[in-house]
Amino acid sequence: xxxxxxxxxxxxxxxxxxxxxxxxxxxxxxxxxxxxxxxxxxxxxxxxxxxxxxxxxxxxxxxxxxxxxxxxxxxxxxxxxxxxxxxxxxxxxxxxxxxxxxxxxxxxxxxxxxxxxxxxxxxxxxxxxxxxxxxxxxxxx
Amino acid sequence: xxxxxxxxxxxxxxxxxxxxxxxxxxxxxxxxxxxxxxxxxxxxxxxxxxxxxxxxxxxxxxxxxxxxxxxxxxxxxxxxxxxxxxxxxxxxxxxxxxxxxxxxxxxxxxxxxxxxxxxxxxxxxxxxxxxxxxxxxxxxxxxxxxxxxxxxxxxxxxxxxxxxxxxxxxxxxxxxxxxxxxxxxxxxxxxxxxxxxxxxxxxxxxxxxxxxxxxxxxxxxxxxxxxxxxxxxxxxxxxxxxxxxxxxxxxxxxxxxxxxxxxxxxxxxxxxxxxxxxxxxxxxxxxxxxxxxxxxxxxxxxxxxxxxxxxxxxxxxxxxxxxxxxxxxxxxxxxxxxxxxxxxxxxxxxxxxxxxxxxxxxxxxxxxxxxxxxxxxxxxxxxxxxxxxxxxxxxxxxxxxxxxxxxxxxxxxxxxxxxxxxxxxxxxxxxxxxxxxxxxxxxxxxxxxxxxxxxxxxxxxxxxxxxxxxxxxxxxxxxxxxxxxxxxx
Numbered sequence: 001x002x003x004x005x006x007x008x009x010x011x012x013x014x015x016x017x018x019x020x021x022x023x024x025x026x027x028x029x030x031x032x033x034x035x036x037x038x039x040x041x042x043x044x045x046x047x048x049x050x051x052x053x054x055x056x057x058x059x060x061x062x063x064x065x066x067x068x069x070x071x072x073x074x075x076x077x078x079x080x081x082x083x084x085x086x087x088x089x090x091x092x093x094x095x096x097x098x099x100x101x102x103x104x105x106x107x108x109x110x111x112x113x114x115x116x117x118x119x120x121x122x123x124x125x126x127x128x129x130x131x132x133x134x135x136x137x138x139x140x141x
Numbered sequence: 142x143x144x145x146x147x148x149x150x151x152x153x154x155x156x157x158x159x160x161x162x163x164x165x166x167x168x169x170x171x172x173x174x175x176x177x178x179x180x181x182x183x184x185x186x187x188x189x190x191x192x193x194x195x196x197x198x199x200x201x202x203x204x205x206x207x208x209x210x211x212x213x214x215x216x217x218x219x220x221x222x223x224x225x226x227x228x229x230x231x232x233x234x235x236x237x238x239x240x241x242x243x244x245x246x247x248x249x250x251x252x253x254x255x256x257x258x259x260x261x262x263x264x265x266x267x268x269x270x271x272x273x274x275x276x277x278x279x280x281x282x283x284x285x286x287x288x289x290x291x292x293x294x295x296x297x298x299x300x301x302x303x304x305x306x307x308x309x310x311x312x313x314x315x316x317x318x319x320x321x322x323x324x325x326x327x328x329x330x331x332x333x334x335x336x337x338x339x340x341x342x343x344x345x346x347x348x349x350x351x352x353x354x355x356x357x358x359x360x361x362x363x364x365x366x367x368x369x370x371x372x373x374x375x376x377x378x379x380x381x382x383x384x385x386x387x388x389x390x391x392x393x394x395x396x397x398x399x400x401x402x403x404x405x406x407x408x409x410x411x412x413x414x415x416x417x418x419x420x421x422x423x424x425x426x427x428x429x430x431x432x433x434x435x436x437x438x439x440x441x442x443x444x445x446x447x448x449x450x451x452x453x454x455x456x457x458x459x460x461x462x463x464x465x466x467x468x469x470x471x472x473x474x475x476x477x478x479x480x481x482x483x484x485x486x487x488x489x490x491x492x493x494x495x496x497x498x499x500x501x502x503x504x505x506x507x508x509x510x511x512x513x514x515x516x517x518x519x520x521x522x523x524x525x526x527x528x529x530x531x532x533x534x535x536x537x538x539x540x541x542x543x544x545x546x547x548x549x550x551x552x553x554x555x556x557x558x559x560x561x562x563x564x565x566x567x568x569x570x571x572x573x574x575x576x577x578x579x580x581x582x583x584x585x586x587x588x589x590x591x592x593x594x595x596x597x598x599x600x601x602x603x604x605x606x607x608x609x610x611x612x613x614x615x616x617x618x619x620x621x622x623x624x625x626x627x628x629x630x
Contacts, residue, residue, distance in 0.1 A: 006241075006305040018300035022293050022326040029334045 156240055157518075163242040164233055165519045167249040169602050171229030172512055174257055176595045178221025179505075181264075183588045185214035190584055193577035204268045212279040213267050218500060219277060219357070220260045220288065226508040227365045228253070228295050231318055233515050234372055235299035238315050239306035245298045252294035259287040275336060275350045277357065285333040289326070296322050313388045317368030320396065324360040328353060348404050348412055355403030355421070358499045359395065359428060366466070366507040367391075367435050370459050373510055374439045377456050378446035387438045395431035398424050405477055408487060415479075422477040432470035436463045454530045458510030461538055465502030465545075472498060472549055488559065490573060491552025498545040501587075506537070509594070516598065522606025529593040536590030543583035551576030 096103050189211040191198045199205040236243050243249070263280030266272070272279040303319060332353035336346050371388070375381055382388055404412070404421035412418065440463055443456060450456050472495050476486045486492065513530065517523050524530060551573060558569040600606065 010305055011301050014301045014304040015297060018297045019293065021300075021323060022297075025327045025330045026334065029331055033334075033339045 153240075156242075157237065160236050160240070160242050161233075161519045161521075163244070163246055164236055167243070167246050167253060168229045168233050168515065168519055170250055170253050171225045171232075172516065173598055173602055174253065175222045175225035175229065175508075176591070176598050178217050178225065178260070179591055180588070180595060182214050182218040182222055183584055183591065185210050185217060186584045187581060187588065189214050190577055190581040194574045194581070203270070209268050209270060209272065212272050212276075213264050215277060215496075216267065216279050217260070217264055220263070220280070223362060223500060223504065224292075225253070225256065226505070226512070227321075227362070230369055230508060230511040230515065231296065231322070231365060232299055233519070234314060234369065234511075235302055235318055238312055238372070239302040240308070241302040241305060243298060243302075249295050249298065252291045256288065256291040256295075259284055259291065273336075275346070277354045278332065278336065278350060282337045285329070285337070289329060289333075292325065292329075312372070313382060313385070313392070314368040314372040316392050317364040317371065320392070321361050321364040321368070324356075324364070328356040328360060332356075344407075344410060344412055347410075348407050348417065351406035351421075352403035354406075354496070355425065356400060358496070359399040359402060362500060362504040363432070363466075364395065366462060366504045367395075367439075369507045369511045370439045370463060371435075373455055373459050373514060374442040377453050377459075377514070378443055378449050380442055380445040382438060383441045383445070384438055387434055391431045391434035391438065394434065395428070398427045398431065400424075402428060405479075405483060406487065406492070408479065408483055419479050422479050422483055425477045426474045428473050429470040432466050432473070436466045436470070439463055454524070454527075454534070455510040455514040457534050458506045458513065461534070462503050462506035462510060465498060465506055465541070468545065469495070469498050469503055476549070476552075482553070485556030485560065486552045487556070489552035489555040490548045490576065491556070494545050494548025494552060497541070497548065502541045502545055506541075509533070509537070512598070516601050517606070520601050520604070520606055522601065522604070522608055524597060525600055525605070525607050526597065529597045533590045533594045533597070536586050540583045540587035540590065543586070544580050547576045547579040547583070 093106070096106060188199065188205060189207060192205075192207045192210070196207075203209075232243065232249065260280075263284040266281040266284070267279055271281045273282060278285075299318075299322065303315065332349055335341060335349050371382065401424035402421050403425075404417045405419070405425060406421070408415070408418035408422065410418070439459075443450060443460060443463075450460065475482060476491055476495060477483055513524065554576075555569060555573050558564070558572045561568070
C-alpha cells in the first residue's frame, strides 16, 4: 500500500471535496435563479404580476370561505338530494344544442306539418331520454 | 514464492472479512428496510391497480383514492425500496473494490434511520392528500431536503474510500457507481430547487418533472444496476469482462445521451414548438446504444462460463436484470417514435410499463442478485433454502413480464382507442380494463414471490442462516474468493 495514499489529511480533504461536489449544483442553481430574475419588461409580464397577486388573494379568500370540514359535511347532503332532483326541461329554441336529439326532434316536428299525411313517431321514453346519435363524418380535406 | 502468494491471499481474505464486518449493520439495515418498503409498495400497487378495473373498491376511504394510492406506490417503490437497496449495494461494492473498511458505520446507520423516517412522513402526507401532484416527486415539499441530507451523509464515505483506494486501476463497476453518486445530487437539487424554491411557468414545471423522471431512471438507477452487474458477472463466472472499449463506449454514451431524455412526455404541448420534445424522444431512443452495449458485454462474460449459471442465484437474477435491460432498450425505441408510436403511447399505461420495466425488471433484479451475493458474506452464513430462492425468482419473473408486456402493449391499444375520436371515451376505459386486471394479478404474484425473499432475508439477519462455508448452489467456495478479473486492455 502506498503510504501517501491513505492518511487522515487526504480523507479530510476528500470529505470536503465530496460535500462541495454535491452542494455545487445547489450553488449553481441559486446563481442561475438569482441572476435571471428580471423586473417586468413588457405588458404581459406586468399583467402577470397583477394576475398572480389576484390569484394569491383568491386562494386565501377561498380557503377562508370554504373550509374542508364544511365541504365534506355538505357533500353527503348534496349527494342525497341530487337523485331526487329532476332535470330542468329545455324551454327556448336558443337553449337547444345543435345536433342533439332534441334538435333533431324539433326539426322533425317543424317539417312534419309541412309534409302531407306523415306523422313523426313519438320518441320512446320521454324527451330527456338519451338516444344514440349517428357519428358525424369528418370533413374531407 | 507459493508461500508469498498464499500469505498475500490470506491477507486479502482477512481484509475483505474486515470490510464485511465493518459494513454488516448498515448494509443489512438498508437491505431489510428496502425489502419492507418493497412489500408496502406492492400492496399499494395492488390497491391502485384494482381501482382501475373496479373503481368501487375502497371508495369510501379517502386515503385510498386512486390518485393518492398510486402516487404512494410509485414513491415508496423509488425512495423506500430503490434507494435503500441501492445504498446497501453501493456502499458495500465501493468498500470492497477500494479495499477499504468502513469507518462511519454508525453515521450511515443513523442516516438510514432518518431516511426511513422522512420517507414514512412523506408517504403519510401523500396519503393524507398533501402530495405535490408531480410524478415521482409527490412527497410533500418538506421531504426533499431531508432526503438530500441523508443521501449526502450516506455516500460521502464511499467517495473517501474511492479516493484512498488500494491500487491505481479502476474497475468498470466503479465508473458507474461513482457517476451515479455524483449525478443524483445534480438531478435532485435541480428538479426540486426549480419546482419548489423558484417560481416559474407551470408548463416548464411539467417539463422539469418529466426530465427528472427520465434522469433518475437512466442516471441513477440504471448506472447502479450496471455497476452491480459489471461486478457480479466476472466475479461469479471467473472470467474477465471481454472488452474494455465496449465498456467505455457504454459508459460514455450513457453519460452523454441520458441527460437529454425525458421531455418527449410534453410532445404536443406549447413547449418551444417541437424541439425539446423531439430531442427528448431522440435521446430516449438513442439510449438503446449504451444499454445494449453494456448488456452485450456483461452477457458475454456470463456465457463464457455457462456451467456456473444454473447454480448461482446471483447470476440468475443478474441475467434476468440484463434481459430486462435489453427489453428496456427495445421499448425505449418502440415507444418514442415521433409521428407514430409517441402520440399513441404518450397518455397511456405504456409509460407506467416502461417505468416498472426499468425499476423492477432491470434495477430490482440486479439488486436481488447483489443481495443474494452480499448477504452471506456479511452475515457469515449461507442462505437456508434454494427452494425459497427459486420461488422468489420465478414468480418475480412471471409477474414482471406480465406487467411490462401487458402495460406496453395495452398502452398501444389504449392509445389507438384514444385516437378513435368518433367513439365515446368510455370505449378507452373498456379497452384498458383487461390489462389492468392482468396487472393486479401480476402484482399479487410479485407480492407472493417477495414474501419468500423477505422471510429469507429476515432469517439471515436474525442469524438463522446455514452455517456452511460452501455457498448455496455453487460447487466450489474457492471461486467466491477469487479477485475480480481485470478487463482485457
